[in-house]
Amino acid sequence: MKGNKDIEVLIVEDDLRIAEIQKRFLDLIEGFQPVGIAVSYVEAKTLIEVLQPDLILLDVYFPDMNGLDLLKETKLQTKQMDVIMITAAKEIDKVQAAIRLGVFDYIIKPVIFERFKQSLQRYQEYHAKFLKLAKEDSYISQQEVDKLFWKETDGTTNEKAYLPKGIDPLTLEKVIEVLGKVTTGLTAETVAKEVGVSRTTARRYLEHLVSIEKIDADLSYGTVGRPERVYLLQ
Numbered sequence: 001m002k003g004n005k006d007i008e009v010l011i012v013e014d015d016l017r018i019a020e021i022q023k024r025f026l027d028l029i030e031g032f033q034p035v036g037i038a039v040s041y042v043e044a045k046t047l048i049e050v051l052q053p054d055l056i057l058l059d060v061y062f063p064d065m066n067g068l069d070l071l072k073e074t075k076l077q078t079k080q081m082d083v084i085m086i087t088a089a090k091e092i093d094k095v096q097a098a099i100r101l102g103v104f105d106y107i108i109k110p111v112i113f114e115r116f117k118q119s120l121q122r123y124q125e126y127h128a129k130f131l132k133l134a135k136e137d138s139y140i141s142q143q144e145v146d147k148l149f150w151k152e153t154d155g156t157t158n159e160k161a162y163l164p165k166g167i168d169p170l171t172l173e174k175v176i177e178v179l180g181k182v183t184t185g186l187t188a189e190t191v192a193k194e195v196g197v198s199r200t201t202a203r204r205y206l207e208h209l210v211s212i213e214k215i216d217a218d219l220s221y222g223t224v225g226r227p228e229r230v231y232l233l234q
Helices: 016-027 041-051 067-076 092-100 113-136 142-149 157-161 169-180 188-195 199-211
Strands: 007-012 032-038 055-058 082-087 105-108 215-221 227-233
Touching: 007 016, 007 041, 007 113, 016 032, 016 113, 032 041, 041 067, 055 067, 067 082, 067 092, 082 113, 092 105, 105 113, 169 188, 169 199, 169 227, 188 199, 188 227, 199 215, 199 227
Parallel strands: 007 032, 007 055, 055 082, 082 105
Antiparallel strands: 215 227
16 A cells, blocks of 8 residues: 555455455445455466555465465565455464464454454554554664554553563553653652552553653652652653
8 A cells, every 4th residue: 555545455265256245345444445356376366466455365265276375475475465364264274374474364254244344444554554654764663563563553452461570551550640740750759659659669660661662761860969760751
């Protein structure tokens, strides 16, 4: 997808009835443009080469090929496109192979529209995030990398689910809330008093926020001339 154009989608599915259903589903979701349907290996290879779609909706079982083999070939040719598998294949080895080949999602048939829509909208937000980061800078932070790998969309869900050991999400929210009330910055000791935890605990949460680039920290001098870190929300 270039600029603000719709995400171009190629459907690779040998059952035309199912392919048409997927096309109709896409038509109901804003921001996507079906650009073709391929029902065989030759058609898929040709349309991928000619159309260079942003996203492929790919089945596994075909009379003349295995969709995973096509995916592998596409990856080896460094085609800049993503894949969502939509298939009846439930074997764990097929799912594992798809994950290892970097598919965005794996949907098992029969496809329910709400599940399909959820996957496409997650991909849309993920794709937009990639484009935004690419325009802003060629370097990104660890937090931004984590969001892309975990395919986060709202910036909060996985951030809470994958907190490091010793960081409680509720306490973390309280620390952020305290920091959000000031503009001059706070020390670990002040935050500890406000949240009701020890200074060591407060510092642990503050250093976590620094590590994921949620807050800034600078050395300052306290009232007794002792250097201490002052924390402030970015």
